[in-house]
Amino acid sequence: MADEAGVSRMTxxxxxxxxxxVRAPLQERVFAAVxxxxxxxxxSARALAGSGPSRVGLVYSNPSQAFLSELLTGALKESxxxxxxxxxxxxxxxxxxxxxxxxxxxxxxxxxxLPSPACDAPDVLELLREAKARWVAISPANxxxxxxxxxxxxxxxxxRMTARLIELGHRRxxxxxGDPASKGGAERLRGxxxxxxxxxxxxxxxxxxxxxxxxxxxxxxxxLKSTAACTAIIACNDDMAAAAIxxxxxxxxxxxEDLTIVGFDDTPIASIVSPAITTxxxxxxxMAQSAIRMLHAAAMAGEADENKRTQKVLPCTLIxxxxxxxxxxxxxxEAALS
Amino acid sequence: MADEAGVSRMTxxxxxxxxxxVRAPLQERVFAAVxxxxxxxxxSARALAGSGPSRVGLVYSNPSQAFLSELLTGALKESxxxxxxxxxxxxxxxxxxxxxxxxxxxxxxxxxxLPSPACDAPDVLELLREAKARWVAISPANxxxxxxxxxxxxxxxxxRMTARLIELGHRRxxxxxGDPASKGGAERLRGxxxxxxxxxxxxxxxxxxxxxxxxxxxxxxxxLKSTAACTAIIACNDDMAAAAIxxxxxxxxxxxEDLTIVGFDDTPIASIVSPAITTxxxxxxxMAQSAIRMLHAAAMAGEADENKRTQKVLPCTLIxxxxxxxxxxxxxxEAALS
DNA sequence: CTGAAAGCGCTTACAG
DNA sequence: CTGAAAGCGCTTACAG
Numbered sequence: 001m002a003d004e005a006g007v008s009r010m011t012x013x014x015x016x017x018x019x020x021x022v023r024a025p026l027q028e029r030v031f032a033a034v035x036x037x038x039x040x041x042x043x044s045a046r047a048l049a050g051s052g053p054s055r056v057g058l059v060y061s062n063p064s065q066a067f068l069s070e071l072l073t074g075a076l077k078e079s080x081x082x083x084x085x086x087x088x089x090x091x092x093x094x095x096x097x098x099x100x101x102x103x104x105x106x107x108x109x110x111x112x113x114l115p116s117p118a119c120d121a122p123d124v125l126e127l128l129r130e131a132k133a134r135w136v137a138i139s140p141a142n143x144x145x146x147x148x149x150x151x152x153x154x155x156x157x158x159x160r161m162t163a164r165l166i167e168l169g170h171r172r173x174x175x176x177x178g179d180p181a182s183k184g185g186a187e188r189l190r191g192x193x194x195x196x197x198x199x200x201x202x203x204x205x206x207x208x209x210x211x212x213x214x215x216x217x218x219x220x221x222x223x224l225k226s227t228a229a230c231t232a233i234i235a236c237n238d239d240m241a242a243a244a245i246x247x248x249x250x251x252x253x254x255x256x257e258d259l260t261i262v263g264f265d266d267t268p269i270a271s272i273v274s275p276a277i278t279t280x281x282x283x284x285x286x287m288a289q290s291a292i293r294m295l296h297a298a299a300m301a302g303e304a305d306e307n308k309r310t311q312k313v314l315p316c317t318l319i320x321x322x323x324x325x326x327x328x329x330x331x332x333x334e335a336a337l338s
Numbered sequence: 339m340a341d342e343a344g345v346s347r348m349t350x351x352x353x354x355x356x357x358x359x360v361r362a363p364l365q366e367r368v369f370a371a372v373x374x375x376x377x378x379x380x381x382s383a384r385a386l387a388g389s390g391p392s393r394v395g396l397v398y399s400n401p402s403q404a405f406l407s408e409l410l411t412g413a414l415k416e417s418x419x420x421x422x423x424x425x426x427x428x429x430x431x432x433x434x435x436x437x438x439x440x441x442x443x444x445x446x447x448x449x450x451x452l453p454s455p456a457c458d459a460p461d462v463l464e465l466l467r468e469a470k471a472r473w474v475a476i477s478p479a480n481x482x483x484x485x486x487x488x489x490x491x492x493x494x495x496x497x498r499m500t501a502r503l504i505e506l507g508h509r510r511x512x513x514x515x516g517d518p519a520s521k522g523g524a525e526r527l528r529g530x531x532x533x534x535x536x537x538x539x540x541x542x543x544x545x546x547x548x549x550x551x552x553x554x555x556x557x558x559x560x561x562l563k564s565t566a567a568c569t570a571i572i573a574c575n576d577d578m579a580a581a582a583i584x585x586x587x588x589x590x591x592x593x594x595e596d597l598t599i600v601g602f603d604d605t606p607i608a609s610i611v612s613p614a615i616t617t618x619x620x621x622x623x624x625m626a627q628s629a630i631r632m633l634h635a636a637a638m639a640g641e642a643d644e645n646k647r648t649q650k651v652l653p654c655t656l657i658x659x660x661x662x663x664x665x666x667x668x669x670x671x672e673a674a675l676s
Numbered sequence: 677c678t679g680a681a682a683g684c685g686c687t688t689a690c691a692g
Numbered sequence: 693c694t695g696a697a698a699g700c701g702c703t704t705a706c707a708g
Binding site for chain 3: 697700702706
């Protein structure tokens with residue numbers, strides 16, 4: 001490897017650790033060689049020689065399998081690239097959680113990946129702080145309390161979703177909010193309202209939902225009964241969007257001809273129901289990769305940047321499927337106006 | 339550590355690996371010292387010194403996320419326990435596949451986990467054999483060609499599913515087969531027919547399906563048209579079971595009151611449709627764990643057992659939900675007969 | 677059966 | 693900014 005790049009193994013090591021003290025041309029030679037040889041750092045050797053976090057603990061509590069698989073593939077790809085080893089821990093309840101973390105701590109793990117429910121638990125954070133461990137929170141409810149965090153940009157994607165519907169010609173757009181305790185749900189509502197305001201639309205019917213199919217059913221009924229009937233409904237997640245579709249069908253409304261319905265998260269139900277739901281995807285894999293990179297960088301920086309904080313927010317992707325279209329009473333297209 | 343026990347570190351190492359060539363008194367001294375010092379073997383050092391495969395490559399091609407997440411959690415848990423590192427590779431097509439494997443091989447990976455489509459590709463196996471790499475096939479189409487494999491017991495679970503329906507009182511049970519090219523599908527049919535035969539039921543209507551929703555629709559129509567109407571339908575996977583439910587509803591048959599419908603695999607659709615589908619779960623995580631353990635054991639055994647073969651078959655789990663019940667014209671319960 | 681030697685692939689700490 | 697040396701904790705292969 002060092003031969004391939006024409007440098008000493010020392011230089012290779014430095015480049016692979018961030019290469020702060022290596023000149024650009026040398027760095028490039030090393031990267032080229034890495035690529036050519038498909039070189040992978042030997043985790044065991046690194047761990048043995050004693051640098052960097054060689055093991056990172058990932059603590060998850062019953063997430064959806066879609067979420068988990070993306071999280072794992074993202075984390076695994078990045079960590080194998082950086083020569084870190086992932087150690088998994090699932091927990092059924094909060095008691096498991098702390099005891100699992102304690103045992104990881106005892107076995108020398110000092111870096112953690114904490115997806116949402118775990119990073120919101122005070123006892124977990126307490127434990128980690130005491131042990132002087134490092135963690136990055138993934139989609140935390142509260143950004144402020146975490147030195148490192150990665151989140152999806154719910155505000156932005158909700159705004160784009162609403163803007164898209166407005167662009168399709170919708171003006172009366174109903175919104176089914178998520179559980180009020182949810183940070184992501186609140187952000188989505190905020191993004192929606194901002195986009196409505198930007199378009200100069202004052203009337204914004206919002207009904208409270210709780211992310212469940214049942215709550216979606218009820219919220220949709222209320223929305224459809226309200227005086228000015230909507231031509232589009234934005235549900236704060238796919239389950240509620242699916243519920244909205246079923247209520248629409250019950251009322252003999254065709255989706256999307258009579259009513260556009262969209263959701264969020266791109267969960268399995270969004271592709272299974274008919275029509276397939278227009279929704280938005282969170283960049284879970286990228287979030288995990290980012291998180292691993294942050295852990296790595298932080299460990300490399302060492303004590304130096306002990307007070308550094310990083311909050312990363314990644315954009316979501318809009319996925320247009322069959323449940324959205326322009327409203328029946330289409331306003332004149334711009335071309336016709338000119 | 340060696341000092342504490344008054345022996346050489348070599349002896350310590352030998353004892354800790356099973357101590358076959360060490361005398362009892364020495365072994366006891368070592369164990370006592372281990373206990374006293376709370377000594378823990380350094381996995382990294384062991385891996386570095388070159389025992390066991392430290393890295394295993396996992397090659398997957400667009401599996402379902404549910405499958406992937408279980409496979410990864412299983413593989414990851416076991417490999418972190420054994421001090422092995424997992425390296426992931428996804429491929430979009432078969433060309434990717436071989437080139438990705440080649441690059442892993444070049445980087446020194448000699449142990450592979452090969453889930454189904456990859457382990458059935460002749461070019462992949464050819465590549466691996468040439469490189470003298472070791473692999474364990476997960477759910478291969480053909481067991482014979484793999485020295486190591488792990489599979490789910492489709493024959494057994496299908497038999498149990500059928501037996502359960504018979505126990506509920508069903509006699510006229512229709513079966514929608516899977517793609518004829520699928521090994522698992524064939525095994526399920528075989529298991530079903532065996533159970534029917536064991537119960538002395540001669541009439542076994544079987545319609546060909548292809549695992550798709552559409553094929554399930556058609557097969558169900560054919561099954562319902564056949565002279566002796568079934569009281570239960572076993573579809574070879576959940577998608578076809580969901581299709582069967584929708585056909586039943588179209589014919590104004592209530593599920594499960596008028597018709598029991600069951601599937602296999604416990605995919606998301608099974609819990610989303612109404613009624614939720616009775617199905618069976620494959621032990622994916624356990625299969626991955628087994629596979630990792632086999633890789634580890636094989637590497638430990640070394641050249642000695644070069645010709646050893648291991649085919650592991652794990653049982654599936656029956657999940658009874660809402661789509662199955664006894665038939666309407668319930669035969670007299672046994673108690674009433676006596 | 678037991679031990680002295682050499683090395684796994686990296687990194688730290690020390691020179692230039 | 694770059695490199696030569698020594699060592700992390702184990703194991704392999706070789707002597708006794």
